Amino acid sequence: MKEYMKEMRKLVGTRPIIMCGSSVIIYNPAGEVLMLHRTDNDSWCFPGGAVEPGERVEQTAAREVFEETGLIVENLNLFGVFSGEELYYKYPNGDEVYNVDIVYVSDSYKGEIRLNDEGKDIRFFKMDELPEKISPPVRPIVEELRERAGGGRL
Structure with missing residues (x-):
């Protein structure tokens, strides 16, 4: 979490907060998707993170992808709001x-x-070989991705 979230946590402690974030499903030329193995919960997710005050969600998406993967992403197309x-x-x-992604x-x-230090592995996966240990708030996104690709649910 970035500075804004750290500041909020000083005020509210661990109590539930609404966190707006943005993430990106990145496809390589082979049609595989990029996933990051997180260090904090030992689960896989798409690159992404929390929106900072005054930041557009598209800026958040591009910034987080760069911070977490080193890639500069272009031509963002909306997949959905979760x-x-x-x-x-x-x-x-x-x-x-409570995430809004x-x-x-x-x-x-x-x-x-x-x-970066948020991940311990990063790689592209074929749609039918996605990792089993998906970060809980990312599961609905993976399910939607599989449905659109014609695959099954988690």
């Missing part, structure tokens, strides 16, 4: 959030993949 009970999450440190897709990017 919210509600199924995006509730309690972090391993006890912080509780604005999710984009893109197959246009440049740069070399590199990890």
Whole structure:
């Protein structure tokens, strides 16, 4: 979490807050999707994170992709907006959030993949070989992705 979320946590402690974020499903030329293996909960997710005050969600998406993967993503197209009970999450440190995730897709990017301290692995997966251990608030997004691709649910 960035500075704004740290400031909010000083005020509210671990109590549930609404967190607006943005993430990106990145496709490579083979049609595989990029996923990040998170260090905080040992689960897989799409690159993304919290919106900072005054930031447009498209800026958040591009910034988070660069911070977490080293890639510069272009041509973001809206995949969907996800919210509600199924995006509730309690972090391993006890912080509780109700996520609102604005999710984009893109197959246009440049740069070399590199990890930051938020991830312990990053790689492209075939749609029928996605990892089983998906971060809980990302599961509805993966389910929607599989449905649109003609696959099954988690």
